Amino acid sequence: MIGTYIGSIRLETLLGEGGMATVHLGFDEKLERRVAVKTLHSQRRLGPEGRARFLREARLLSRLEHPHICRVYDLVDGEASDHLVLEYIDGRTLREALDGPDDIDVLRIAEEVAGALGAAHRESGRRTRPLLAWAVRSRCQVNANRCH
Numbered sequence: 001m002i003g004t005y006i007g008s009i010r011l012e013t014l015l016g017e018g019g020m021a022t023v024h025l026g027f028d029e030k031l032e033r034r035v036a037v038k039t040l041h042s043q044r045r046l047g048p049e050g051r052a053r054f055l056r057e058a059r060l061l062s063r064l065e066h067p068h069i070c071r072v073y074d075l076v077d078g079e080a081s082d083h084l085v086l087e088y089i090d091g092r093t094l095r096e097a098l099d100g101p102d103d104i105d106v107l108r109i110a111e112e113v114a115g116a117l118g119a120a121h122r123e124s125g126r127r128t129r130p131l132l133a134w135a136v137r138s139r140c141q142v143n144a145n146r147c148h
Helices: 050-061 092-101 106-124 130-139
Strands: 009-017 021-028 033-040 072-077 083-085
Touching: 009 033, 050 072, 050 083, 083 092
Parallel strands: none
Antiparallel strands: 009 021, 021 033, 033 083, 072 083
């Protein structure tokens, strides 16, 4: 997928891959900014009910303003897959930071993640859905020994 386009976004680098999706670093040529693009695996393509739920969660996430939740820029329905366009945050993942040699304030990071999940729960009025939890985790990148 590297070098392909999703709308005005050129996919540049694979950032990660899991059971449900891949995440690429992309460059939005129209808005001239770096973004993260989460692409659901085509074999995991959602049916109508799942797509409606995914859209509701993306809408909820796009309304959240919290320093520890990444921003949603767009949800793109592709022919083979669906793509969630997110704020790109440069830095190490929490896993990389925990496994690294740096002294990290794990309790502070846990409090920030809990605060973000609490904000998402308050906005949704129900239990936090997986998409929200993923966005909170992705926002908590560690850069210069701080969660931002």
